[in-house]
Amino acid sequence: MQMNPYLIFDGRCEAAFKFYATCFKGEIVAMIPHRGTPAAEHVPQEWQDKIMHARLVAGDNVLMGSDAPPDRYEGTRGFSVSINTDDPTEAERIFHALAENGEVRMPIQETFWARRFGMLVDQFGIPWMVNCQKPA
The missing domain is CATH 3.10.180.10 (2,3-Dihydroxybiphenyl 1,2-Dioxygenase, domain 1)
Structure with missing residues (x-):
């Protein structure tokens, strides 16, 4: 599946x-x-x-x-597309590429669970989360 x-x-x-x-x-x-x-x-x-x-x-x-035709388009609500990678450099590259002309909601940075994590809404209104987890 x-x-x-x-x-x-x-x-x-x-x-x-x-x-x-x-x-x-x-x-x-x-x-x-x-x-x-x-x-x-x-x-x-x-x-x-x-x-x-x-x-x-x-x-x-x-x-x-x-x-979606204008009378059927509902916008984006209640989800984010999550991108996961094992490479912090690739996480940075993807995040900054998606952020072009978009809105950064959380800058990509280290967190307690991730080497890199960031959130943004791209220029087309799609919300994204980019994640590079810390090794177990």
Whole structure:
């Protein structure tokens, strides 16, 4: 079994996934707009080129997402996407990449459980936690 975050955007999914591909050194393997699909008839004309489904692969990790039409977009509440790495340098790199034009909620730093931990909301409104645990 594998669990994958599925992020919903306000029309900026394509830009977000291009940004995440850089942050996570991943590859976008799907970027499907509504236009030309059976879903096209369910969204307004101005929404045809917005993303119905996106998929990013970074190593063994998968991040998926789509754009929600304005009347269905609810924003982000009650969750954070958690990134875990064993390398404090990589934790720092990912944190600072995601924080570009975003809002840092807790600067990345050492904590009682982690060599590095930080929290932020990225420029697309997605909350993230970056964690590099201390060895057991």
